[in-house]
Amino acid sequence: MFSSEDLSFKKELNSLIDKHLPEDWQEYPDERLDSHWELSKKIKSELANKNWIAPSWPKEYGGLEEDFSKSIILSETMAYRMAPGNDRFGVRMIGPTLLKYGTEFQKKKFLNEITTGKSQWCQGYSEPNSGSDLASISTKGEYEEDSNTITINGTKVWTTLAHRANRMFILVRTQPDSTRHKGLSLILLDMNDPGIKVNPIKNISGKSSFNEVVLKNVKVSAENVVGKLHEGWMIALDLLNFERSGIDYIGWGERCLDDLVDYCYRNDLIKENHIKNKLALLRSDLESAKLMTYKALWIKEQSDEIHMEPSISKVLATETNINIHDFAFDLLNTKATFLNTKNKDSFAERVIKNRLFFVSGGILGGTTEIQKNIIAQRGLGLPR
C-alpha cells in the first residue's frame, strides 16, 4: 500500500520523534501540561523545518506537494507514538477547507502560519444548546457594512485546545432572524482579540483538554469569512468530513493492540483460545477500519462530492479503538484501576486513562448516531 519512499519517510519521522520523546513515553498528549505543550512546540517546529507539517499542500503554502500518503503516515505515526505536536485542527480541518474555499489572502496568511508551526487552531462549532444539532447554533455575528466587520457574541463549548490556541474557526449566525442552516458564516478568529474568555472544563479522565469559550463583542474583519457571508453551512459540513476520517484512532488503537499482544505473549496468555481469538478479531477490525480510513482520505482527495466513507471510517475507527482498550482493560483487570501507585504498571495506567478519554471519540465531530443518520439518509436514500 505504501511505496518504499513512503516507508523511508516513516522511518525518518520516527527518528525525529525518538529525538524528542523520552524512551518510556506512555502518555497520551495532554497539552494542558506545560511540559507537553513545550514538547508539542518543539516537534512541530522541527516538522516545520522539514516542510513536513502538511506535506501534501502546495509549496507556496509551505507544503511539499507530495502524495497524500505521506500525510496519512504523519497522522498515523504521530498517533501511534502518542507524540504531541499533531495539529489536526490546522492541518486536517481548516487547512484543507481554506485550500478549497479560502481567498488568496486567507491562504497566504493562515496556511503559511500552519506549515511554519506558528499557529494552533481550535474549532468553534458546538454550543451549550447545540451539539449534534449543529444547525441550531445561536452565537450571533452582526455585520457592519461601513467598517466591514462582524461583531460576535455567544458561547462555544467543548472547544479542544482553546486554552492553547491562537486561532479559531467559528460557525456564527450572521443573518438576523435566520433559522437552521441558513444565514450561517464560517469565520476565522484571533484568540487574542479582546472579548474572548476561555474557561477550562475538566473531562472524565481528569484532564482539561477542552473548554468553554465566551465571546463578548469580539470584532473581526469580514475578510476573515470563509466563502460567502451567510453561506457557511455547506463549508462547515465539508470541513467535518476532513475531520471525520478517524486516522488518529487507528494509530492509538494499533499502539494499544500491539502492546496488548506483547503483554499476552509475555504473560503466556496467547495459548488461551478465547484470548487469541479476541486479539485476532480486534486485529481484523483494526485492519478494515484502517483501510476505510485510508479510503475516506483518498476519496476526499479525488472529488468534492459528499461521500459516506468519512462517516463509515469515523464510526469504525472510534469503535475499534474503544473495543481494543476495553479488551485490554478486561485482561489487565484490577491492575488498570490504580493510578500513581509506587510500582505503577505504565501500560495498565495508560489503558484506563485512555479508555476513559476515548469516550469522546464516539461523540465529537458528530456522534456515532449522527453518522448512522447520514449514512442511512444521504447514503442509502431512506426517507426522513
Next chain:
Amino acid sequence: MIDFTITETQKMIIESLENNFSKKTDIRLLNEKAEGDNEYKYGYEEVSKLGFLGMITSEELDGFGLDFVDFSIFMEKWGSFLCNGPIINNIVSGIFALQSIDEKRFSKLIKDLSISKRIITSSIAQQYESKEFIKIINKDQSFFLNGSITNIEFFDEATDITIIGMLDNQLKLLILPKKNISISQEKKSLIGDKIVDLELSDHLIEKDLIVDLNNSEKLIEQIFNLTNLALCSESIGICQSILDKTLDYLINRDAFGKKIGTFQSIQHKCAEIYIYINEVRELIRNAFKNINNEDFSRLASMSKIKSDLELDKITWISHQLHGAIGFTWDYGLHLYTKKILINKSLGGDLNFHSTKLYPDGN
C-alpha cells in the same frame, strides 16, 4: 500507493454480469431446487460464453490476463445474483495452480479450463485445512491412491478433480479424471446443491497425473487463501443484494401510518449493514491486491475472520428488518442467508485463523 479506483476493466466486468444475470435470479426455481425438485443452475455457462473463465489466464494462452482484484470484483457480482457453478475451483485450484506450477507444461489444460472444455472440482482447500492427504502408494512403478475426500461440490459437471496426495512424505498435486472414482455418499446442501464424498481404494492412476510441487506448502496455502477470499467476495455480493432487497422493502412498507424506513432504529440497522459491507469488501480486495506479498496469508485470514463475523450478522439483521415476510420460504431471503452460512462453514473457523495470526508460543 493508496488507490481505491475501480478500473475501466472492473467496470466492464460489473456491467457485463449485470447485463447477463439481472433477470436470472429466479427465486421460484431456486426455491424448488432447495426443496430437491430441480437442479436449477445459472451462471457458469453464461460466464464461459463471455470468456470470464479465462479471466486470469495469460494473454499468451488466449485469456484476459486480469489480476485477482478483478477476480474479486467478478466474484462480488457473481454472488449478488446467486449464480452457481464451479468457477472458484476452475480458476483457483485449476488455472492458478497450474500457472504457478508450470504454465508451459500445462498450457493445453489451462486453455481447456479457460473455455470450459474441461472443468475442475477440487479438494485442495479442504485438505489444507484438515491436513488430511490422500496416500499415494508406489508398487513397482504402479501408483495407487487410498483415502477419502469429503464435501466435493460440482462433481457432476466436473471432468477432473484436483487433490493433494502424499508420496514418500512429499506433497503432490493430483489431477484426476473423474471417471472410475466412486461416490461413497451423496448429500444436498442447505440450498439444494449436490455434494458428494469420494472414496479412493487402491485407485490405480497413471504416473503422469502426479505433479511434483516445488515449495508445495506455499502453493497449497495460496490456493487455500485464494479460495477463501473468493468465497468471501461472493458473500459480499450476496450481502449487497440482501441490503438492496431490505432497502426496497423498507422504502415501500407502511406501518404506523408511514414508511417503516423513516424510523431511526431501522435506519441505524441499515447503516450498520452498509458499514459492514464496505469495511469487509475493502479488506478482501486489499488481501487480493497483496497476493505476492509476505503478509498475504495474514490478510486473507483477517478477511475470513471479518467475513464470518460481520456478513453473518447482516443476514440476521436483515431478517429482523423484514419481519415475518423474511421468515417465509416464498420471499427467498432464506436462500441468501443459507448461502452465507454455507460459505462461512468453509475454509477454517476462528480458532484456525486466529492461530495463523497469533501462533502459540512465538
